[in-house]
């Protein structure tokens with residue numbers, strides 16, 4: 001089995017074009033079309049599926065475009081599964097830890113979205129279509145395919161969600177269906193209807209597709225500046241005239257559009273041992289501007305937009321400017337390939353009429369995200385190591401707050417519990 005990205009040195013990124021939406025099978029097709037061997041998906045699916053399923057791939061066309069259609073067939077003996085059942089199933093399956101962690105996170109997001117839609121708790125959620133055998137296969141297969149590619153970061157375009165109505169086990173639902181709205185909102189993903197000529201587009205993004213995107217994608221926007229090394233086109237089941245019903249996956253390396261002296265000072269992050277990224281220094285850019293005339297109520301939205309555009313961090317420092325004017329320095333830490341996007345946000349959202357920027361070298365600690373199981377639910381935890389030793393364990397605050405809200409417990413108690421469990425798991 002040859003990884004299509006094999007032999008590359010340096011950072012690897014993936015960009016998903018979700019201009020015709022996203023679903024589990026479209027994502028599977030894009031992975032196979034980009035070069036992920038079908039066996040990688042079938043091995044993971046066989047390990048997780050409670051009953052026999054067959055995963056096949058075929059070359060088809062969608063509105064004239066060649067695309068790979070991956071189909072998952074099997075007879076399911078049950079009509080619904082609970083989040084608890086799926087969690088137990090994934091926990092018991094012989095899956096690679098990373099694949100299991102991602103699949104659990106995908107279903108956790110689905111359970112939380114369903115719980116919000118139906119005003120219940122994740123543990124009370126009964127999945128219908130989303131808990132079926134083919135959906136489990138889609139989730140595990142996509143998580144296995146993406147893990148196989150070992151990309152450092154996954155970007156995706158804004159997501160076309162569709163419009164109109166769709167028939168489901170819940171009855172007739174408006175599109176985007178409620179679970180998709182919840183999932184994309186929780187992930188901060190930009191979305192739009194995607195109608196071409198005012199005709200309702202139907203359901204373009206499904207809950208499974210949205211949950212998989214929410215779990216894997218860390219940045220949303222147009223294709224970043226990248227050298228494409230491989231790409232794939234995954235077909236949706238329907239062939240709609242006038243629109244290629246596909247997800248495209250582009251794999252490549254980001255192009256650092258920065259002076260060569262910076263590149264020399266900052267080696268690229270090679271994949272160490274094939275999995276974890278080394279704590280090598282990385283080069284980023286700080287973009288700054290001083291502003292004295294913006295309505296201060298707008299600043300939180302500006303910071304939010306900058307982070308949504310992919311900035312690694314954005315902050316304000318109060319300053320006293322020329323003529324004794326109180327003002328703020330807005331500073332944004334960003335990868336070189338996103339500087340233009342950050343400048344676009346600054347110029348359109350603030351009153352700045354210029355920015356300055358300078359390269360910086362960042363030394364990140366090696367870190368991994370783990371999921372710890374508390375009695376009431378899951379919490380992601382960031383575990384950072386220095387010199388091979390765990391030096392920091394930090395539960396994801398948003399997960400802690402969500403769990404505290406769901407259970408009615410104080411946030412500080414859930415935080416302490418998550419912290420203790422994570423430290424136990426990390427053996428520190």
Ligand SMILES: O=C([S-])c1cc(C(=O)S)c[n+]([C@@H]2O[C@H](COP(=O)(O)O)[C@@H](O)[C@H]2O)c1
Nearest residue numbers: 127128129130135168177178179206207208
């Ligand atoms: O299965 C469940 S719980 C479910 C919830 C919702 C809500 O929006 S609420 C919608 N659906 C519909 O089921 C089909 C299949 O979805 P996949 O993600 O498995 O492809 C789709 O039409 C959803 O809108 C299911």
Ligand code: NI
Nearest residue numbers: 114117170179
């Ligand atoms: Ni529902």
